Amino acid sequence: MPHRTVRLAAGSLAVLGLLSACSGTTGGASEPPASPTGAASAPGTDPSLKVPAPLSTQKLVSDPCSALGDADAAKLGLISPGKIDNRQPASCNWTSTQFPGNGVSVAPMTQNKNGLGDIYAQKAQQAYFEPATVQGYPAVYADKSDDRPSGTCFAWVGVTDQLAVSVGGVFGTGKNKNDPCGFLGTVATAMVDHLKAAA
Known part of the structure; x- marks a missing residue:
């Protein structure tokens, strides 16, 4: 049990590291906004990052475990329900x-106001x-350290023009x-299919 917690915590720290770089804060010290849906897109945002049909994210932001239904988790070989982690950014494991x-x-990633554009802004690091694309939605696989050979990967999916969702995994x-x-x-x-169906 402690081994799993350490691995998932390490993944959460990687998310926090990229998030801090994107937001200009350290250690997730800033408070996330109540809703990212009112934020304006950054001028000059790459048109390829435009979300074709923004998904409803209110429930996802308030409950990250709503990203997958029980049937989705079962198909993926994951124990349901997921466990919420309220450290910022809030996540579900x-x-x-x-x-x-x-x-x-x-x-x-509620702290980021420009969706996937904020992740792209950190490309050099x-x-x-x-x-990539996920069901027509812009996405990218990225992380500050390349731990893919040891079974760790991070993906970021633009679900609205103002909100990207981090999907991380540790598979030892x-x-x-x-x-x-x-x-x-x-x-x-x-996740995208579930959010579409829940709308």
């Missing part, structure tokens, strides 16, 4: 049903940066260790 040391975390055991970003793409797809 799911543990693998098969490998207790493996887990997935989802965190809406990332050890890997691979643009099993098949997902060899392709952690591939599995995170599956998790991100399930």
Whole structure:
């Protein structure tokens, strides 16, 4: 049990590190806004980052565990319900049903006002940066350290022009260790589909 907590906490720290760099604060000291939906997009934002059909995010922001339904988690081999972590940014953590040391975390990045644009602004500081799309939504696989060979990956999905969601995973055991970003793409797809269905 402590081993899993340490791994998921390490993933949360990676999210905080990129978030702090994006927001210009340290250690998540700033308070997140009540709702990111009223923020304006940054001038000159890359048109490829424009979200085609903004998703409803009010519930996701107030309850990150609403990113996946119980059936979604079961299909992904994750224990449901997820466990909320209220450290900022608030996230939800799911543990693998098969490998207790493996887990997935989802965190809406409410401190960032420009959605995926704020992640792209930090491109030069990332050890890997691979643009992608998830169900037509702009996304990127990125992190300040490249721990993919050891089974750790982070993806960021633009769900509105003002809000990106971090999807992180730590897979020290099993098949997902060899392709952690591939599995995170599956998790991100399930999240987008779930948010669309919940609207």
